[in-house]
Amino acid sequence: MVIGSIGLIMLGVLFFRLWSLQIVTGDKYLAEANQNRTREVRVPAPRGRILDRDGDVLVDNRTSMALQLDPIEIPSSVAERRALYARIGKVLGHSADWVRKKVYETKKNDPPGSPITLDQDVDDDIVYYLQEHQAEFPEVQVNRIFVRKYPQGLLAAHILGSVGEVTAEDLEKNPDKDLGAGDTLGKTGVEQTYDDVLRGKPGDTRLQVDSTGKVLSQLPSTLPEPGQSVRLSIDEKVQEAGESSLQSVGLPGAFVALDVNNGQVLGLASNPTFDPDIFTHPLTQKQVDALYDENNGAPLFDRAIGGQYAVGSTFKPFTALAALDGGYITPDEVVNDTGTITIADQEFDNAGKEAHGPVDLRRALEVSSDVYFYKLGAEMNGSRQLQDWAGDFGFGKATGIDIPGESEGLVPTPKWLNEAHKEQPEYYDPWVIGQNIQLAIGQGYLQASPLQLAVAYAALGNGGTVLKPQLMLQTEDAAGRVKSEAEPQVAGQIPIDPSARQVIMEGLHDAAQAPEGTSYKVFGGFPVKVAGKTGTAERANETDQAWYAVLAPYPNPKIAVVATVEEGGFGADTAAPVALQVLQAYFGKEAHAVSGGTGSVE
Amino acid sequence: MESSRLPRHAPKQRVNLLERVGLAGMDGWLAFSALGLIACSLFTLYEASNTVIAGAPQEYVQRQALYGLVGIIGMIAVSRIDYSRFRELRVGIYTFLCASIFAVFTFGVAARGSTNQLELPFFTFQPAELGKLLLILALAGFVIDGARRGSEGQRTIRILALGLLPTGLVLLQDLGTSLVFAAITFAIMVAAGVRWLHLAAIGAVLAVFVAVVLVALPAAGHPVLKEYQTERLTSFLSPSSDIGDAGYQQNQAKVGIGAGGTTGRGNQATQSRFGFVPERHTDFIFAVVAERYGFVGAALVLSLFALLFWRALRLMTLSKNFYGTLVAAGIATAIIFQVFVNVGMNLGIMPITGIPLPLMSYGGSAIISTFLMIGVLQSIHIESHAAQRNPWIN
Numbered sequence: 001m002v003i004g005s006i007g008l009i010m011l012g013v014l015f016f017r018l019w020s021l022q023i024v025t026g027d028k029y030l031a032e033a034n035q036n037r038t039r040e041v042r043v044p045a046p047r048g049r050i051l052d053r054d055g056d057v058l059v060d061n062r063t064s065m066a067l068q069l070d071p072i073e074i075p076s077s078v079a080e081r082r083a084l085y086a087r088i089g090k091v092l093g094h095s096a097d098w099v100r101k102k103v104y105e106t107k108k109n110d111p112p113g114s115p116i117t118l119d120q121d122v123d124d125d126i127v128y129y130l131q132e133h134q135a136e137f138p139e140v141q142v143n144r145i146f147v148r149k150y151p152q153g154l155l156a157a158h159i160l161g162s163v164g165e166v167t168a169e170d171l172e173k174n175p176d177k178d179l180g181a182g183d184t185l186g187k188t189g190v191e192q193t194y195d196d197v198l199r200g201k202p203g204d205t206r207l208q209v210d211s212t213g214k215v216l217s218q219l220p221s222t223l224p225e226p227g228q229s230v231r232l233s234i235d236e237k238v239q240e241a242g243e244s245s246l247q248s249v250g251l252p253g254a255f256v257a258l259d260v261n262n263g264q265v266l267g268l269a270s271n272p273t274f275d276p277d278i279f280t281h282p283l284t285q286k287q288v289d290a291l292y293d294e295n296n297g298a299p300l301f302d303r304a305i306g307g308q309y310a311v312g313s314t315f316k317p318f319t320a321l322a323a324l325d326g327g328y329i330t331p332d333e334v335v336n337d338t339g340t341i342t343i344a345d346q347e348f349d350n351a352g353k354e355a356h357g358p359v360d361l362r363r364a365l366e367v368s369s370d371v372y373f374y375k376l377g378a379e380m381n382g383s384r385q386l387q388d389w390a391g392d393f394g395f396g397k398a399t400g401i402d403i404p405g406e407s408e409g410l411v412p413t414p415k416w417l418n419e420a421h422k423e424q425p426e427y428y429d430p431w432v433i434g435q436n437i438q439l440a441i442g443q444g445y446l447q448a449s450p451l452q453l454a455v456a457y458a459a460l461g462n463g464g465t466v467l468k469p470q471l472m473l474q475t476e477d478a479a480g481r482v483k484s485e486a487e488p489q490v491a492g493q494i495p496i497d498p499s500a501r502q503v504i505m506e507g508l509h510d511a512a513q514a515p516e517g518t519s520y521k522v523f524g525g526f527p528v529k530v531a532g533k534t535g536t537a538e539r540a541n542e543t544d545q546a547w548y549a550v551l552a553p554y555p556n557p558k559i560a561v562v563a564t565v566e567e568g569g570f571g572a573d574t575a576a577p578v579a580l581q582v583l584q585a586y587f588g589k590e591a592h593a594v595s596g597g598t599g600s601v602e
Numbered sequence: 603m604e605s606s607r608l609p610r611h612a613p614k615q616r617v618n619l620l621e622r623v624g625l626a627g628m629d630g631w632l633a634f635s636a637l638g639l640i641a642c643s644l645f646t647l648y649e650a651s652n653t654v655i656a657g658a659p660q661e662y663v664q665r666q667a668l669y670g671l672v673g674i675i676g677m678i679a680v681s682r683i684d685y686s687r688f689r690e691l692r693v694g695i696y697t698f699l700c701a702s703i704f705a706v707f708t709f710g711v712a713a714r715g716s717t718n719q720l721e722l723p724f725f726t727f728q729p730a731e732l733g734k735l736l737l738i739l740a741l742a743g744f745v746i747d748g749a750r751r752g753s754e755g756q757r758t759i760r761i762l763a764l765g766l767l768p769t770g771l772v773l774l775q776d777l778g779t780s781l782v783f784a785a786i787t788f789a790i791m792v793a794a795g796v797r798w799l800h801l802a803a804i805g806a807v808l809a810v811f812v813a814v815v816l817v818a819l820p821a822a823g824h825p826v827l828k829e830y831q832t833e834r835l836t837s838f839l840s841p842s843s844d845i846g847d848a849g850y851q852q853n854q855a856k857v858g859i860g861a862g863g864t865t866g867r868g869n870q871a872t873q874s875r876f877g878f879v880p881e882r883h884t885d886f887i888f889a890v891v892a893e894r895y896g897f898v899g900a901a902l903v904l905s906l907f908a909l910l911f912w913r914a915l916r917l918m919t920l921s922k923n924f925y926g927t928l929v930a931a932g933i934a935t936a937i938i939f940q941v942f943v944n945v946g947m948n949l950g951i952m953p954i955t956g957i958p959l960p961l962m963s964y965g966g967s968a969i970i971s972t973f974l975m976i977g978v979l980q981s982i983h984i985e986s987h988a989a990q991r992n993p994w995i996n
Contacts, residue, residue, distance in 0.1 A: 002792050003789055003792060003793065003915065003918075003931055003934060003935055004915045007911050007915070007934065007935070007938040010938060010939075010941070010942040011904065011907070011908050011911070011938070011941075011942075013942070013946070013951070014904055014941070014942065014945050014946065014949065015901070015904060017946075017949045017951055018859070018892065018897060018900050018901065018904065018945075018949060019897065021856065021859050021860045021892075021949060022859060022860060022862050022863055022864065022892065022896060022897040022900070023863070023864060023897055025860055026860050026861065026862070026863035026864070027863075028860065029856070029857045029858075029859070029860025029861040030860070030861040030863060030867075032857050032860075032861070033857050033858060033860075033861035033872055033873045033878075033893075034861075034872070
């Protein structure tokens with residue numbers, strides 16, 4: 001019978017298939033079914049805190065209720081998806097399109113499987129509503145997430161940096177970091193450099209779920225390991241003083257304070273600054289634009305480490321050391337400063353053509369005689385003496401500070417300029433003696449960051465050891481036990497003749513605190529002895545940039561401070577007061593007002 | 603009659619008692635297989651569906667038991683009727699069949715993506731379920747009726763046309779059921795002795811038709827099937843991991859069955875317990891059986907179907923007349939076809955078509971209609987015995 005045989009074949013097929021599924025490959029399916037029942041959920045680890053050197057908290061965590069969408073649960077049919085977005089949007093008070101854009105943006109950047117955070121810091125009433133209506137929104141989860149908190153507000157914003165969700169690119173770049181979708185990663189600043197320490201280890205919890213994703217129960221899980229804290233060398237008082245004084249100047253600028261003996265960064269800031277809390281929420285394009293807006297001073301830009309400037313007369317001590325070492329002068333050799341000098345048919349002037357009369361090295365530093373240093377620059381042209389010494393002090397290369405964003409700067413050499421001329425003749429002229437003359441007073445093509453200048457001054461202050469500036473002091477576990485300590489790192493050793501250094505320190509001390517010194521009106525009344533140098537860098541088509549570099553206490557300094565104000569005019573007018581504020585905070589001593597002094601001009 | 607001279611306390615009285623409750627002359631194995639299957643259904647629903655409706659854990663069991671009871675009573679009642687009567691009523695049955703299916707277009711309510719049922723006072727009725735039996739009874743009648751009229755080709759076309767009209771009507775409502783209608787039509791044609799050449803020609807036309815509906819028209823921008831229908835039909839070819847996808851659900855059912863292993867997972871049956879297996883009280887009840895009770899349980903169910911099929915086939919030869927043979931062929935095919943498509947779907951080798959598993963899947967229309975089919979088979983059995991005892995009855 002036809003029907004009978006067809007029926008038998010059908011039954012045979014079913015029996016065979018049943019046998020093959022259950023008996024032959026049953027184990028495989030059993031494993032799959034067991035896995036199906038549970039969902040692995042990554043439990044975020046609280047990130048370690050960032051502390052200042054006294055243990056005050058600069059960066060902490062707070063928890064936030066985040067409304068997250070599980071990407072697996074997003075329906076594949078367009079109509080269902082739209083309906084879901086509309087329903088969610090209604091709860092959140094947004095349009096379906098708003099939800100769609102959020103999902104799209106997240107999916108674009110994040111690795112597959114990342115929870116899609118629709119909103120954070122969700123109001124309690126929405127949280128309760130969703131919990132009560134969980135069955136209607138199986139796709140939506142309200143999760144407790146950790147968000148960075150900044151108890152000190154804007155303090156040290158550039159140093160601290162920001163965190164963000166792991167992107168697909170991050171995952172690809174760091175295969176060894178055990179990162180997972182949805183993790184938080186340090187993106188800038190200390191958060192980035194010490195991410196491995198701060199991040200901690202996320203835990204896993206296994207949830208028993210049904211096919212709608214509804215959680216039935218929680219299975220044993222591994223607890224998250226909180227990240228270690230990082231204690232920075234930042235001195236809150238120094239930092240605070242530097243930032244507020246820069247802010248009161250109101251112009252773009254920066255300051256750096258280093259411990260002369262170990263390279264620890266005691267303070268470092270750039271103005272204008274930003275509120276780091278802004279990065280704990282999704283940024284709007286307008287906010288991003290504002291952070292990068294040049295007209296607004298590009299607040300996100302860290303001038304202290306990334307700024308590239310001519311440093312003006314603050315460079316003169318290094319010119320002097322190079323010339324002394326090369327035998328171009330002796331400390332007591334006197335030059336008659338008539339306010340102007342003509343070299344190779346070109347006239348080089350003091351500021352305002354002011355004549356300082358006969359000056360030796362000390363005097364030249366005290367009154368900041370350009371003519372004296374023009375002459376040295378001219379004499380050293382043709383050798384690499386000046387460039388080599390500048391390089392030894394760390395100019396022209398990154399200092400190696402433990403936050404990203406540093407610029408290398410530039411020490412111009414004939415070789416470099418002639419090559420640049422060959423490549424871009426429309427921008428660069430060939431090297432002439434005038435370049436070395438400009439370099440001698442920290443002008444021309446010289447470019448350095450405030451941090452580089454501070455490192456160089458610290459080396460001058462400690463007798464020739466170039467230190468790598470460090471922000472991290474130690475790492476601590478959650479209980480405050482020290483896990484590791486940073487050791488001072490020496491980047492280079494310069495054989496400075498102590499007597500040469502002595503002369504220069506005397507000159508700088510006079511410049512700051514002798515009545516005829518260039519910054520006497522600022523430091524004359526400061527009870528701590530200091531050695532400081534003003535700088536006024538000319539900028540094409542702009543007001544001069546003010547600089548001040550200072551070592552204190554004189555003659556055996558502990559701290560080096562550099563301050564700069566773009567378009568700040570004379571160094572003594574805007575930059576020196578910033579440095580004074582920093583030193584007052586560091587030593588806890590106030591300067592009293594002084595009268596007289598001639599030092600407003602250089 | 604000689605028997606009347608036997609003493610009054612003769613054993614014949616026992617036979618009379620059985621006859622009085624209507625069980626005499628029934629095929630015991632056939633009844634056993636049907637009752638065994640409904641028992642399996644109730645047991646499985648009792649153990650596995652108690653989380654489906656919150657607050658009414660045994661809702662499905664209770665209702666299914668009621669349907670089963672009504673079905674069994676219906677079966678006994680139908681078995682008492684001489685099935686040959688249906689041959690005389692063929693025109694009426696056929697008209698009712700088409701009208702009831704047609705009524706769905708006007709009064710139907712939608713469920714699970716299909717509009718194929720009527721809302722009655724106590725009951726949502728799916729005309730197409732009962733329609734399977736009605737089609738068998740009517741079509742077999744028409745075959746006998748027209749057996750001596752027209753050429754062979756005309757007869758073939760006549761049966762085909764009569765079968766395809768309700769098939770086409772059902773196709774517009776529910777793809778799966780229309781396939782059962784088509785299978786019934788085909789089986790009756792085969793049993794009626796339609797020439798193989800004609801069957802081959804019909805097969806060729808059908809193949810072309812399917813190709814046009816599934817491939818050519820959608821490609822030309824005129825999809826005939828609804829999107830969900832195409833998705834269901836093709837998803838078993840590419841099991842998907844996308845939740846919400848038909849292929850995903852079918853794959854989950856397959857995983858559940860595989861995980862059942864030899865002896866099943868009992869209350870550890872996570873796939874069916876946590877809802878990974880969809881429609882676990884209806885279309886995918888076989889997956890539940892297979893996961894909970896393993897190969898042992900699933901094979902028992904299949905064996906009961908094999909027994910049922912064998913007894914139905916057997917009636918094709920036992921039947922006292924050719925009408926009975928045709929009806930038995932139709933019923934045997936209807937049941938085994940549904941079993942194959944449904945279990946095949948559970949096992950991931952057939953597309954998702956929404957065909958219930960006879961006597962197992964929850965649903966009143968299907969349960970009662972299937973019992974009525976068994977009742978007709980019992981009638982064929984009873985009549986065949988009666989005919990052997992008294993060759994002059996028919």
